[in-house]
Amino acid sequence: MDSKIPKPAFLKKPAGPLSLPGNARLPLTRDLLNLPLANASMFAKRMASPDKPSNGGVLNRAKLRRSRSATDLNRPDFHRPKYTSNLAPISSRSAAINTTTVSMMAGSDLIKPLSETNGPRTHLRRSRSACDIAMKSNVSSASSTNSSTVSGMSAFAGYKRQPPPGVRNGVPAKVSKTVTLQPKNAGIGASTTVAKPPSQKPAISQTASKKATMPPVKSTLGVVKSGSGGVACVKSTSVNAPKANGVGTKTVGKTMNKRIPPYDYKARFANLTEKHKALVEKHEKLQEEHASREALQELYDDCTRELGNLKNQHAQLQQELAQIRLENDELKQSNLTLTTALQHTETELSKYREKFTVVDRENVELRKQLQELAERTAFLEEENMTLQDANQRNTELLFHANIERKDLHNMVMDLRGNIRVFCRVRPPLPSEANRIECGWKYLDEQSIELIAMDGTNKRMDFSFDHVFHPRTTQQDIFDNVSPLIQSALDGYNVCIFAYGQTGSGKTYTMDGVADSLGVIPRTVDLIFSAVNDYKRFGWEYEIRVTFLEIYNEVLYDLLDTSGTTKELEIRMANAKNKTEVYVSNIIEETVESTGRLHQLMNIAKMNRATAATAGNERSSRSHAVTKITLIGTHQDKGETCIGSVNLVDLAGSESPKTSVRMDETKNINRSLSELSNVILALVQRNEHIPYRNSKLTHLLMPSLGGNSKTLMFVNVAPFQDCFMETVKSLRFASQVNSCKMQKVKKNKVLNGSSVM
Numbered sequence: 001m002d003s004k005i006p007k008p009a010f011l012k013k014p015a016g017p018l019s020l021p022g023n024a025r026l027p028l029t030r031d032l033l034n035l036p037l038a039n040a041s042m043f044a045k046r047m048a049s050p051d052k053p054s055n056g057g058v059l060n061r062a063k064l065r066r067s068r069s070a071t072d073l074n075r076p077d078f079h080r081p082k083y084t085s086n087l088a089p090i091s092s093r094s095a096a097i098n099t100t101t102v103s104m105m106a107g108s109d110l111i112k113p114l115s116e117t118n119g120p121r122t123h124l125r126r127s128r129s130a131c132d133i134a135m136k137s138n139v140s141s142a143s144s145t146n147s148s149t150v151s152g153m154s155a156f157a158g159y160k161r162q163p164p165p166g167v168r169n170g171v172p173a174k175v176s177k178t179v180t181l182q183p184k185n186a187g188i189g190a191s192t193t194v195a196k197p198p199s200q201k202p203a204i205s206q207t208a209s210k211k212a213t214m215p216p217v218k219s220t221l222g223v224v225k226s227g228s229g230g231v232a233c234v235k236s237t238s239v240n241a242p243k244a245n246g247v248g249t250k251t252v253g254k255t256m257n258k259r260i261p262p263y264d265y266k267a268r269f270a271n272l273t274e275k276h277k278a279l280v281e282k283h284e285k286l287q288e289e290h291a292s293r294e295a296l297q298e299l300y301d302d303c304t305r306e307l308g309n310l311k312n313q314h315a316q317l318q319q320e321l322a323q324i325r326l327e328n329d330e331l332k333q334s335n336l337t338l339t340t341a342l343q344h345t346e347t348e349l350s351k352y353r354e355k356f357t358v359v360d361r362e363n364v365e366l367r368k369q370l371q372e373l374a375e376r377t378a379f380l381e382e383e384n385m386t387l388q389d390a391n392q393r394n395t396e397l398l399f400h401a402n403i404e405r406k407d408l409h410n411m412v413m414d415l416r417g418n419i420r421v422f423c424r425v426r427p428p429l430p431s432e433a434n435r436i437e438c439g440w441k442y443l444d445e446q447s448i449e450l451i452a453m454d455g456t457n458k459r460m461d462f463s464f465d466h467v468f469h470p471r472t473t474q475q476d477i478f479d480n481v482s483p484l485i486q487s488a489l490d491g492y493n494v495c496i497f498a499y500g501q502t503g504s505g506k507t508y509t510m511d512g513v514a515d516s517l518g519v520i521p522r523t524v525d526l527i528f529s530a531v532n533d534y535k536r537f538g539w540e541y542e543i544r545v546t547f548l549e550i551y552n553e554v555l556y557d558l559l560d561t562s563g564t565t566k567e568l569e570i571r572m573a574n575a576k577n578k579t580e581v582y583v584s585n586i587i588e589e590t591v592e593s594t595g596r597l598h599q600l601m602n603i604a605k606m607n608r609a610t611a612a613t614a615g616n617e618r619s620s621r622s623h624a625v626t627k628i629t630l631i632g633t634h635q636d637k638g639e640t641c642i643g644s645v646n647l648v649d650l651a652g653s654e655s656p657k658t659s660v661r662m663d664e665t666k667n668i669n670r671s672l673s674e675l676s677n678v679i680l681a682l683v684q685r686n687e688h689i690p691y692r693n694s695k696l697t698h699l700l701m702p703s704l705g706g707n708s709k710t711l712m713f714v715n716v717a718p719f720q721d722c723f724m725e726t727v728k729s730l731r732f733a734s735q736v737n738s739c740k741m742q743k744v745k746k747n748k749v750l751n752g753s754s755v756m
């Protein structure tokens with residue numbers, strides 16, 4: 001054992017000031033006297049060395065005195081030369097130990113920088129105070145044990161004030177002690193430190209129980225061993241740093257065992273008492289730490305639950321966040337759509353604004369125009385009033401002018417004669433090309449010369465109101481007829497009939513064919529056209545129509561399609577006016593339009609044709625009478641005018657020699673003769689007019705004579721074989737015409753002219 005004791009430090013001439021750590025003490029004088037000479041001289045030389053601090057012997061005199069007293073008590077045979085004073089300076093070694101310890105604690109999870117701990121600063125203060133208390137207790141114990149401890153404590157205290165590199169403001173060192181000594185007061189940071197792996201936590205208690213299990217402690221052990229363990233340093237380490245490894249404490253034990261002789265039971269007892277106290281304190285601290293850990297465990301559980309709740313909340317918030325992000329994306333998309341729509345709408349709005357501007361300008365223009373038009377309207381209304389007054393006056397004038405026109409027209413018609421005769425020569429049909437024609441010479445529009453082509457070359461001249469040659473059109477014919485229709489509209493009775501040999505063209509003249517309408521359909525059209533024109537003069541017309549035929553002196557209603565044979569009688573309408581007649585049981589239909597009238601004409605024509613089918617020659621041997629009654633009313637003037645048009649397609653005259661049905665021929669010829677007699681009586685102005693001698697003259701009585709206008713067509717065929725019948729018809733017509741023109745003729749007669 002002694003061989004392992006290092007060589008005394010004074011033999012090595014330590015460079016620094018003399019400072020003995022721990023229980024190191026300077027040898028007493030008497031000790032020095034007991035030293036071998038060499039050693040004594042060396043010590044004296046040492047003391048006399050200029051390197052020795054001037055106050056080296058004064059500084060630790062109290063210590064030396066105490067040490068000497070203790071030593072004296074234990075010194076039956078004191079041999080101080082074995083004192084090992086070549087230890088490293090305590091301050092440096094203590095710093096190294098404490099640096100190592102702090103580094104170890106700082107490197108462990110138990111020590112956290114202040115910035116990592118969230119514990120309140122007050123905890124740190126309390127921990128610091130506890131630490132200080134612990135330190136003080138250690139210091140006191142140390143000082144009571146050995147005066148050299150003071151320097152060790154000073155060195156350790158100096159270490160605390162100098163934090164190791166990497167630790168800010170020295171907090172980690174304080175925290176490490178706080179965590180270790182005062183776990184109860186530790187905050188969250190402390191709990192976090194305590195919650196570190198338990199393999200490191202027991203190191204604290206093991207430090208007290210001198211058990212070295214942690215690798216950092218081993219390294220510390222190496223440091224201690226290499227430093228050869230100064231007593232003060234080791235004791236300081238074991239007391240002031242309970243977290244130091246057990247090896248260090250073990251080193252202390254060895255040192256103390258070395259230092260306290262076995263027989264010094266009192267010192268040993270004191271030492272054990274201190275150890276016991278330290279262990280008791282550690283036990284209490286461990287119990288507090290255990291309680292603190294349990295509290296921390298509860299806190300940890302609470303935190304875990306809270307963490308779970310927070311995780312759930314976090315997950316829920318994550319879902320909400322995802323939902324919100326989704327909604328946000330939808331809102332962004334919607335916003336984008338709305339933005340696009342807004343831009344589109346703004347574009348349209350700008351267009352509409354431009355249009356509105358244009359329209360507004362147009363509106364202004366239109367308002368101006370409207371104003372002008374309003375003014376214009378007012379002017380026109382005023383002018384219209386003036387015109388209406390003028391129109392009313394003109395209407396009045398027109399009404400009177402129309403009356404005057406009627407009078408004049410009637411005068412003209414009178415001058416032309418109430419009975420007028422037109423002669424029409426029909427052309428030969430293509431099927432009649434082999435028939436010999438008479439010689440026809442048209443002298444003028446009113447005269448014709450007939451030349452027999454039978455070899456006698458007989459010539460006969462006839463004069464009429466108008467002579468129409470074979471090429472005369474239906475329109476030319478009607479142009480000469482229409483003035484009579486105008487007379488009917490003016491309130492006169494008009495009778496137009498066609499007289500002539502069978503096959504001479506009577507039906508063609510009166511009815512016409514589909515592509516060449518005759519007098520009757522043209523009369524219908526003219527009447528409706530004139531009625532519409534007369535409306536402008538205030539006249540409203542009612543048009544009534546009847547269709548009948550006279551066959552063998554029997555009346556037939558051509559509009560009666562019932563098949564029943566109703567007896568038609570010609571009766572006088574007014575006893576006072578014997579010219580007014582009507583036909584009983586006849587169908588008289590009021591016609592509103594031209595179409596309807598044409599429809600009725602076709603019905604009548606079919607009925608007559610049906611009769612003709614029953615007997616092939618019936619149509620040619622019956623008289624067809626179409627009567628159109630015109631009733632005009634002028635509401636304003638309260639006037640009424642009634643006129644009528646009798647359109648008669650007479651049966652064709654026939655020579656008895658060629659007649660097949662003599663009775664029919666006789667009836668036809670007799671009725672035609674009676675018609676001739678009536679007409680001749682009229683033109684000769686006889687007192688008695690034999691109207692009632694035949695159904696035909698009786699029926700036409702209102703239209704023959706008086707103010708009636710009568711027009712007779714004498715139709716003749718152009719053929720030589722019809723020469724006699726043609727001459728007969730022309731003589732009758734010429735006789736009518738000569739009688740009418742008798743005055744003129746008379747003038748002619750006076751001039752030497754002759755009529756046949």
Ligand SMILES: Nc1ncnc2c1ncn2[C@@H]1O[C@H](COP(=O)(O)OP(=O)(O)OP(=O)(O)O)[C@@H](O)[C@H]1O
Pocket residue numbers: 425426427429470500501502503504505506507508509619620621650651652715
């Ligand atoms: N002006 C004319 N132009 C062309 N064809 C005519 C003309 N007049 C008559 N005809 C034709 O001559 C034929 C006989 O004419 P229409 O039947 O009119 O004689 P009508 O005198 O009526 O005979 P009826 O007394 O037997 O009835 C018909 O085919 C008709 O088309």
